[in-house]
Amino acid sequence: MKVLVVDDSRAMRSLLRRILTRAGADEIQEAGDGREAVELLETGNVPDVALVDWNMPVMNGLELITTMRRRAEWRRVAIIMVTTESEQSQVVRALAAGAHEYLIKPFDEYSLIEKLEMLGFQAPASAGAGSGPALSGQKGIEP
Amino acid sequence: MTLLSTEEVAQLTQEIWSALLAPNGTPQLEVGGAAGHEFQALTNISGEWNGTVCVSCSRTAAMRATSVMFDIPESEVTTTDVVDAVGELVNVVGGNIKALLPGPTVLSLPNVLEGEPPVHMDNLELEQEVRFSWMAEPVVVSVWASNADD
Amino acid sequence: MSVAREEFVFVQQLVRQKSAIVLSDDKDYLVESRLGSLAHKLGMDDAGGLVCTLRSRRDPDLERQVVEALTTNETSWFRDRRPFDVLTNRVLPEMIKANSTTRRLRIWSAACASGQELYSIAMVLDEHFPELRQGWHVELLGTDLNEEMVRRASAGSFTTLEINRGLPASLMVRYFVHEGASWTAGPALRDRARFRSLNLAAPWEDLPRFDVIFLRNVLIYFDVTTKADILKRAARQLAPGGALFLGAAETPNGLCDDLAPVPVDGTVYYRAKKGEP
Numbered sequence: 001m002k003v004l005v006v007d008d009s010r011a012m013r014s015l016l017r018r019i020l021t022r023a024g025a026d027e028i029q030e031a032g033d034g035r036e037a038v039e040l041l042e043t044g045n046v047p048d049v050a051l052v053d054w055n056m057p058v059m060n061g062l063e064l065i066t067t068m069r070r071r072a073e074w075r076r077v078a079i080i081m082v083t084t085e086s087e088q089s090q091v092v093r094a095l096a097a098g099a100h101e102y103l104i105k106p107f108d109e110y111s112l113i114e115k116l117e118m119l120g121f122q123a124p125a126s127a128g129a130g131s132g133p134a135l136s137g138q139k140g141i142e143p
Numbered sequence: 144m145t146l147l148s149t150e151e152v153a154q155l156t157q158e159i160w161s162a163l164l165a166p167n168g169t170p171q172l173e174v175g176g177a178a179g180h181e182f183q184a185l186t187n188i189s190g191e192w193n194g195t196v197c198v199s200c201s202r203t204a205a206m207r208a209t210s211v212m213f214d215i216p217e218s219e220v221t222t223t224d225v226v227d228a229v230g231e232l233v234n235v236v237g238g239n240i241k242a243l244l245p246g247p248t249v250l251s252l253p254n255v256l257e258g259e260p261p262v263h264m265d266n267l268e269l270e271q272e273v274r275f276s277w278m279a280e281p282v283v284v285s286v287w288a289s290n291a292d293d
Numbered sequence: 294m295s296v297a298r299e300e301f302v303f304v305q306q307l308v309r310q311k312s313a314i315v316l317s318d319d320k321d322y323l324v325e326s327r328l329g330s331l332a333h334k335l336g337m338d339d340a341g342g343l344v345c346t347l348r349s350r351r352d353p354d355l356e357r358q359v360v361e362a363l364t365t366n367e368t369s370w371f372r373d374r375r376p377f378d379v380l381t382n383r384v385l386p387e388m389i390k391a392n393s394t395t396r397r398l399r400i401w402s403a404a405c406a407s408g409q410e411l412y413s414i415a416m417v418l419d420e421h422f423p424e425l426r427q428g429w430h431v432e433l434l435g436t437d438l439n440e441e442m443v444r445r446a447s448a449g450s451f452t453t454l455e456i457n458r459g460l461p462a463s464l465m466v467r468y469f470v471h472e473g474a475s476w477t478a479g480p481a482l483r484d485r486a487r488f489r490s491l492n493l494a495a496p497w498e499d500l501p502r503f504d505v506i507f508l509r510n511v512l513i514y515f516d517v518t519t520k521a522d523i524l525k526r527a528a529r530q531l532a533p534g535g536a537l538f539l540g541a542a543e544t545p546n547g548l549c550d551d552l553a554p555v556p557v558d559g560t561v562y563y564r565a566k567k568g569e570p
Contacts, residue, residue, distance in 0.1 A: 009227055
C-alpha cells in the first residue's frame with residue numbers, strides 16, 4: 001500500500017505516518033498542502049490511497065480532491081478526507097467532490113485502519129484492527 | 144446567550160487529548176486548574192458566527208504535547224515543532240467547536256504566539272472558558288465571540 | 294487515582310482469561326485511559342474505582358465491558374463485517390420470503406452495549422430492503438444487562454470517536470444527524486430500534502421468537518453451564534428457519550446440540566436443529 005499524506009501540520013503527518021506504518025503501508029509520501037500534493041502526483045508516483053486534510057494553505061483539501069478527480073491517471077486513488085471539519089454538510093461536500101471516506105479529527109488509530117479496510121486495504125494481523133475469521137477471531141490490542 | 148456549555152467544551156477537548164495525546168501513555172486531561180499562557184494558539188471562526196478559539200498552555204504542557212505528537216524526546220523538540228503541534232491542537236479544537244456554533248462558518252489557519260501576555264481580545268466577549276490540568280500543567284480552552292454583529 | 298500494579302495484574306489476568314489476549318506489562322497506560330473512560334460512562338469515579346468494584350464481586354457484565362474496552366473493536370459499527378454481509382445477502386432475503394404472509398420480522402441484539410450492533414442492523418434493513426418500509430412490522434430489540442448502556446443505546450447519540458469507528462461516511466451522513474457535539478441516530482433507525490435491560494443468565498421474560506439473533510462476544514463471560522443454558526434457550530428463541538450469529542471465535546460445539554452450523558462465505562451462522570416444538 002502506497003500512501004500520500006496531505007496535511008499542513010507536520011505533527012499530524014507524523015502521527016498518521018506511525019499509524020500507517022503499523023497498518024502495513026510500504027511507502028508513505030507527505031505533502032504540506034494541496035499544491036505540494038499535486039507536484040508529487042505529477043512526478044508519476046501515484047499512491048493507492050491519499051489522506052487529505054481540508055484546511056490547508058495554498059490549496060485546500062477540497063480543491064485537491066476536485067483536481068485529482070479531473071485527471072484520469074489519478075482517479076483510481078482512494079481518498080480519505082481526514083479533517084476537523086465535522087458538519088454534516090461538509091462531509092456531504094467532500095463525498096460529492098470525490099472523497100471515498102471521511103474521518104473526523106479526533107480519531108483513534110483503529111478508526112483509520114478500519115477506513116482503510118473498507119476501501120479494500122487489509123492491515124496485517126498485528127495492526128490489530130481487523131477481526132473475524134481471518135484472524136481466528138482474535139481481537140487485537142492497542143500497540 | 145450561551146451557545147456552548149462548559150460540558151460540551153470539556154468533553155470535546157478531553158476527547159481530542161485522549162485521541163491525539165493519550166496513545167503514548169500520557170494521562171487524561173482533567174477539568175479544573177490554573178491559567179497558563181506561555182503558548183497561545185488561536186484560530187478564527189467567521190461567517191454566520193464570528194469569533195476566536197484559543198488554546199493556551201504552559202511551556203511544559205506544550206513541549207510535552209509536541210513530544211507525544213511527533214513521538215520524539217522532549218529534549219529534541221524545537222520551537223518550530225511546538226508551533227506546529229499546538230497549532231494543530233487549536234485547529235482540531237476549533238473545528239469541533241465550530242460544529243457547535245451557528246453555521247455556515249469558515250475556520251482560519253492557526254496562529255501560535257509564544258511568551259506573550261494573554262492576548263487582549265479587543266471587541267471580543269468571552270463566550271466560554273474551560274481550564275484543565277494535564278499532569279499538573281495548565282491547559283485552557285477559551286472561545287471569544289465578536290461583538291460586531293450581536 | 295491511577296491504577297496500581299496489583300490492579301493492573303488483576304485486569305491483565307481477566308483479559309487473558311476471557312479473550313486469550315496478553316496485555317504486556319507496559320500497557321498500564323492503556324488500562325488507565327480505557328478503563329478511565331469506561332468508569333466515566335458508568336458513572337464511577339475513575340479506573341481505580343472500577344477495578345475495585347470488579348474485584349469485590351463476580352460481575353460478568355462488568356467484566357465484559359472491561360475486556361471489550363481493552364480490546365480494539367468493542368464499539369465498531371458493522372463489527373467483524375462478515376455477519377452483516379451474510380445477513381444482507383443470505384439470511385434476510387430468505388427470512389423476508391419466508392415471512393411474506395405474516396409480514397413481520399424480529400431481530401434481537403442480545404448484548405447490545407451502546408447500540409452499534411442493532412443500529413448497524415437497522416442500516417442494513419433500511420438500505421438494502423426498502424420494501425420493508427411499507428406494510429411490514431419490523432421489530433429490532435437490543436438488550437443489555439447494564440441499565441446505563443441501555444440508556445445510552447436508546448439515546449442513540451455517539452461521540453466523534455465513536456462515530457468514526459467502522460461506519461462508512463455515506464451511511465453516517467444518511468442515517469445520523471450531527472447535533473451539538475454528537476451524532477444521533479435519525480428516525481429511520483430509531484423508529485425500529487427498541488432497547489431494554491435483560492440478564493442473559495436469568496429467565497428471559499416477555500421475549501418473542503426472533504428471525505435473527507445476534508449473540509456475539511458475550512458467552513465467554515459466563516461459566517460453561519450458563520453458556521450451555523444460554524445457547525439452548527437462544528435456539529428455542531429462534532423462529533422457524535431463524536438465524537443465530539455468534540462471535541467469530543465462539544462455537545456451540547460441545548455445549549449445545551440444538552444448533553446446526555450453516556457455513557457461508559467464510560463465516561458461519563446457526564439454525565435450531567429441531568423444528569417448532
